[in-house]
Amino acid sequence: MFFRSRKEDKAAASGAPGQSASPGRATVSMAVNGKSVSAEIDARTLLVQLLREQLRLTGTHVGCDTSQCGACVVHVDGRAVKACTILAASCEGAKVTTIEGLAQGTELHPMQEAFRQHHGLQCGYCTPGMIMAAIDIVNRKGSTVSEAVIREELDGNICRCTGYHNIVAAVRAGAAAMGSMNRRQAAE
Amino acid sequence: MAATGIGAPVRRKEDQRFITGKGQYTDDINRPGQTYAVFVRSPHAHANIKRIDTSKLKGRDDIHVFTGEDIAKDKVGGLICGWMIHSKDGSPMKAGPHPALAQGKVRYVGDHVAVVIADTLAEARDAAELIAVEYEVLPASVDTATTQAAGKPQVHAEAPNNTVYQWHLGDKAAVDAAFASAKHVTKIDLVNNRLIPNAMEPRAAIGEFDAGNEAFTLYTTSQNPHVARLVLSAFIGIAPEHKLRVIAPDVGGGFGSKIFIYAEETVCVWAAKKVGRPVKWTADRTEAFLADAHGRDHVTHAELAMDAGGKILALRANTKANLGGYLSTFSSSVPTYLYAPLLSGQYDIPAIYCEVDAVYTNTAPVDAYRGAGRPEATFVVERLMEVAARQLGQDPAEFRRKNFITSFPHQTPVIMAYDAGDYAACLDKALEMADYKGIGARKAASQAKGLLRGLGFSAYIEACGIAPSAAVGSLGAGVGLWESAEVRVNPTGSIEVLTGSHSHGQGHETTFAQLVSQRLGVPIEQVTIVHGDTDKVQFGMGTYGSRSGAVGMSAIYYAIDKVIVKAKKVAGFVLEVPSETVDFNDGIFSSKATNKTLTFPEVALQAYIAHKFSGQQLEPGLKEGAFFDPTNFTFPSGVHICEVEIDPETGTTRIDRWTAVDDFGTLINPMIVEGQVHGGIAQGVGQALLEGAVYNAEGQLITASYMDYCMPRASDLPSFNVAMTSTPCPSNPLGIKGCGEAGAIAAPAAVINAITDALGHENIAMPATPLAVWKAAQASATKMAAE
Numbered sequence: 001m002f003f004r005s006r007k008e009d010k011a012a013a014s015g016a017p018g019q020s021a022s023p024g025r026a027t028v029s030m031a032v033n034g035k036s037v038s039a040e041i042d043a044r045t046l047l048v049q050l051l052r053e054q055l056r057l058t059g060t061h062v063g064c065d066t067s068q069c070g071a072c073v074v075h076v077d078g079r080a081v082k083a084c085t086i087l088a089a090s091c092e093g094a095k096v097t098t099i100e101g102l103a104q105g106t107e108l109h110p111m112q113e114a115f116r117q118h119h120g121l122q123c124g125y126c127t128p129g130m131i132m133a134a135i136d137i138v139n140r141k142g143s144t145v146s147e148a149v150i151r152e153e154l155d156g157n158i159c160r161c162t163g164y165h166n167i168v169a170a171v172r173a174g175a176a177a178m179g180s181m182n183r184r185q186a187a188e
Numbered sequence: 189m190a191a192t193g194i195g196a197p198v199r200r201k202e203d204q205r206f207i208t209g210k211g212q213y214t215d216d217i218n219r220p221g222q223t224y225a226v227f228v229r230s231p232h233a234h235a236n237i238k239r240i241d242t243s244k245l246k247g248r249d250d251i252h253v254f255t256g257e258d259i260a261k262d263k264v265g266g267l268i269c270g271w272m273i274h275s276k277d278g279s280p281m282k283a284g285p286h287p288a289l290a291q292g293k294v295r296y297v298g299d300h301v302a303v304v305i306a307d308t309l310a311e312a313r314d315a316a317e318l319i320a321v322e323y324e325v326l327p328a329s330v331d332t333a334t335t336q337a338a339g340k341p342q343v344h345a346e347a348p349n350n351t352v353y354q355w356h357l358g359d360k361a362a363v364d365a366a367f368a369s370a371k372h373v374t375k376i377d378l379v380n381n382r383l384i385p386n387a388m389e390p391r392a393a394i395g396e397f398d399a400g401n402e403a404f405t406l407y408t409t410s411q412n413p414h415v416a417r418l419v420l421s422a423f424i425g426i427a428p429e430h431k432l433r434v435i436a437p438d439v440g441g442g443f444g445s446k447i448f449i450y451a452e453e454t455v456c457v458w459a460a461k462k463v464g465r466p467v468k469w470t471a472d473r474t475e476a477f478l479a480d481a482h483g484r485d486h487v488t489h490a491e492l493a494m495d496a497g498g499k500i501l502a503l504r505a506n507t508k509a510n511l512g513g514y515l516s517t518f519s520s521s522v523p524t525y526l527y528a529p530l531l532s533g534q535y536d537i538p539a540i541y542c543e544v545d546a547v548y549t550n551t552a553p554v555d556a557y558r559g560a561g562r563p564e565a566t567f568v569v570e571r572l573m574e575v576a577a578r579q580l581g582q583d584p585a586e587f588r589r590k591n592f593i594t595s596f597p598h599q600t601p602v603i604m605a606y607d608a609g610d611y612a613a614c615l616d617k618a619l620e621m622a623d624y625k626g627i628g629a630r631k632a633a634s635q636a637k638g639l640l641r642g643l644g645f646s647a648y649i650e651a652c653g654i655a656p657s658a659a660v661g662s663l664g665a666g667v668g669l670w671e672s673a674e675v676r677v678n679p680t681g682s683i684e685v686l687t688g689s690h691s692h693g694q695g696h697e698t699t700f701a702q703l704v705s706q707r708l709g710v711p712i713e714q715v716t717i718v719h720g721d722t723d724k725v726q727f728g729m730g731t732y733g734s735r736s737g738a739v740g741m742s743a744i745y746y747a748i749d750k751v752i753v754k755a756k757k758v759a760g761f762v763l764e765v766p767s768e769t770v771d772f773n774d775g776i777f778s779s780k781a782t783n784k785t786l787t788f789p790e791v792a793l794q795a796y797i798a799h800k801f802s803g804q805q806l807e808p809g810l811k812e813g814a815f816f817d818p819t820n821f822t823f824p825s826g827v828h829i830c831e832v833e834i835d836p837e838t839g840t841t842r843i844d845r846w847t848a849v850d851d852f853g854t855l856i857n858p859m860i861v862e863g864q865v866h867g868g869i870a871q872g873v874g875q876a877l878l879e880g881a882v883y884n885a886e887g888q889l890i891t892a893s894y895m896d897y898c899m900p901r902a903s904d905l906p907s908f909n910v911a912m913t914s915t916p917c918p919s920n921p922l923g924i925k926g927c928g929e930a931g932a933i934a935a936p937a938a939v940i941n942a943i944t945d946a947l948g949h950e951n952i953a954m955p956a957t958p959l960a961v962w963k964a965a966q967a968s969a970t971k972m973a974a975e
Contacts, residue, residue: 058216059209068894099209123693124206125440163870
């Protein structure tokens with residue numbers, strides 16, 4: 001396994017992206033948190049395995065084997081995806097954002113800040129997936145999304161600690177903060 | 189200091205790493221040269237292992253396979269149960285051996301047959317697929333209620349009739365006499381459904397061996413790393429205690445399931461030396477369902493005797509408790525001393541008698557799960573209270589109030605001496621918050637929509653802050669249940685607190701720092717809480733039983749006392765006044781004998797540079813430790829009121845409102861306490877409405893994934909209306925009672941009482957699924973039509 005920038009990859013001209021490097025192997029290139037990465041992987045490697053084991057981005061968690069707990073949610077080309085259910089090889093050329101890529105330097109994303117302010121986490125294990133899913137909910141449903149819709153939309157994310165009360169409060173507050181951030185950015 | 193001291197809703201210090209993906213859970217840790225372990229597990233509930241054929245792996249030097257034979261050859265001891273229970277005839281409990289890898293026989297689906305270790309997880313999995321295990325399948329005994337019957341398959345030869353012990357507590361003669369004189373008796377049959385804990389982080393372990401130092405390290409998902417080290421050393425015999433370092437880093441929830449010392453971490457440590465490389469194992473979710481210790485699983489008949497006016501005379505209960513295929517670490521204590529002593533609830537009951545048969549079945553081991561025995565007791569008491577009130581035609585709130593204990597201390601007939609409480613205060617507040625007066629109108633409004641509305645109470649008590657060591661020792665515990673702390677003040681005045689408690693979601697890094705900040709007058713940012721590493725913290729008993737506030741923080745409290753005593757001596761030398769005249773308030777040392785003052789960091793520096801006193805006068809440095817052994821349990825209590833609306837056409841139960849008023853004594857951080865209550869209620873609602881482990885007659889776990897085991901989702905729950913009252917606990921210096929388990933203890937009875945109120949039925953089994961509720965609603969309608 002190796003890593004190199006996409007530029008080097010192109011310079012090496014080592015075949016089309018996603019093409020098998022050798023039987024059972026694949027080469028995949030994508031942008032993760034704004035950085036180009038390329039890796040030769042076992043073809044059956046899941047996106048979450050690539051992130052956790054090869055890129056050492058361990059903020060994305062695995063909590064089940066049936067795509068239900070949502071601890072592994074990341075954004076692929078701007079949409080929430082369960083990284084345990086997608087092959088890394090099928091993310092060729094994609095833009096992937098993980099929990100590690102949300103904050104701008106030391107400035108937290110409004111949804112991260114909302115989870116802290118509203119005590120939306122306890123053990124922290126489901127939290128990265130919750131935050132990534134919550135941002136996606138706001139992107140789809142808007143910054144005034146209701147409690148009922150938030151509860152419905154969080155069906156694919158399981159938390160065992162909080163009873164969801166404070167997660168829902170955090171998502172509402174985070175949604176409102178994302179709304180004002182977007183308005184501010186639009187005004188600028 | 190008030191902004192970060194005791195009672196302030198301080199935002200959590202630990203959150204920064206969790207919300208940015210920088211937490212360090214066991215599976216996030218990767219050791220140089222690590223290998224990956226996969227366990228070959230039994231697909232049968234009960235079978236003899238005839239042959240383990242590894243011939244397809246012949247010549248594969250990169251693959252290691254170890255079986256029970258290897259672990260026996262190395263004389264690795266079996267897993268232990270650390271609490272001895274004696275049967276009523278005086279005989280010790282009858283426990284079969286619990287090997288880390290099966291010795292010729294498997295006793296539940298998921299039991300450990302072999303371990304396969306390879307360079308990658310995928311290779312280990314592929315190799316495990318190539319191992320052929322030949323089994324002689326035996327009939328299995330699965331059902332709690334009938335496993336003791338004649339002719340049932342025997343799980344362990346050591347335990348005839350699958351009976352581990354037949355235990356009792358209380359005065360049978362007094363209870364029988366009270367029942368004989370009773371004007372009214374309420375009887376009830378209950379099943380406390382089996383649950384699977386499901387912390388979101390699956391269990392994991394990395395074993396490592398340093399040949400140069402003959403020393404082992406274990407990274408593991410543990411609530412109590414020192415207990416794990418003690419058991420692995422003293423009982424299982426993996427390594428001497430001083431040659432085994434156990435690290436429990438960030439742990440993603442426990443709920444009891446990570447207290448225990450399991451086969452997997454034992455094997456990882458042992459195999460690391462054999463392989464000569466670190467060995468990592470992480471459970472997948474199905475393994476968690478199969479092999480994490482389950483919870484609850486009681487079958488109970490209970491009766492309540494009352495006089496003509498509804499005053500309680502006596503209570504008796506007969507329980508069968510399923511402990512599974514092996515005795516897990518503390519399993520024997522759960523249906524005995526964590527259960528029967530809580531059967532007095534919040535009520536003045538003159539006589540109580542409880543019999544418990546603990547039984548083996550061909551199912552996963554059952555041990556402590558959030559509440560551990562106390563939810564089972566509360567379910568018995570609060571279902572009895574509700575049914576009795578209905579049978580007597582009395583208001584369920586007033587029936588409870590009539591029987592409340594009102595003076596303290598109160599000695600119950602079942603061991604416990606309640607030290608403080610005001611049960612009527614909780615009830616009054618809860619009735620008001622729930623708008624109890626308006627329930628009639630709300631029921632009518634629901635009825636007009638074709639829906640059924642019901643309201644249910646649960647006035648729970650629990651015993652937390654476990655526990656006085658001598659007391660639990662006299663009841664059979666193999667350990668003491670004190671806690672330790674060390675407060676290390678650095679020369680610059682910043683502070684590290686080393687605690688034997690372990691945080692896996694509770695927020696200790698914040699609450700413990702609040703205590704230090706308040707008492708030493710230092711900013712909370714100057715305080716770091718160190719936990720979860722046996723090389724750093726000298727010893728500790730860990731976190732379970734809502735004990736970290738009441739016991740763990742008390743140890744910190746007394747260590748701080750010692751720091752202040754020492755610091756005053758240092759200040760006396762620097763201020764050139766007698767140390768007896770030195771006062772310490774809000775981080776400032778002063779004395780009536782001088783107008784000079786010193787800050788806490790100034791004194792810390794002086795303690796370390798030691799220029800103002802000689803070695804004969806005072807030891808340099810500022811570091812103190814304390815062990816705190818409580819003098820009593822703590823007794824959190826409260827009243828939860830659940831209001832449901834049921835659609836009789838679909839059987840769907842919607843929780844419309846939830847009111848919780850709890851008395852936890854002193855609150856360190858109300859935000860965190862409320863969060864604990866929310867989470868507990870959700871688990872209790874899960875038990876009542878959604879969750880249930882199901883084994884079929886052959887012992888196959890039918891509910892072994894999130895497809896089949898229904899976890900509470902956000903849409904299953906309402907927002908909760910939570911409030912507190914406070915009677916401080918007199919048996920610890922901070923007055924803390926503990927809040928971690930209350931919701932899970934209170935909630936199931938409140939939900940079932942609400943559903944049965946709505947349906948006009950006296951009983952419904954948990955989980956009250958839409959199908960069960962629909963059937964009950966149809967039966968109720970038929971019954972009402974007939975009347």
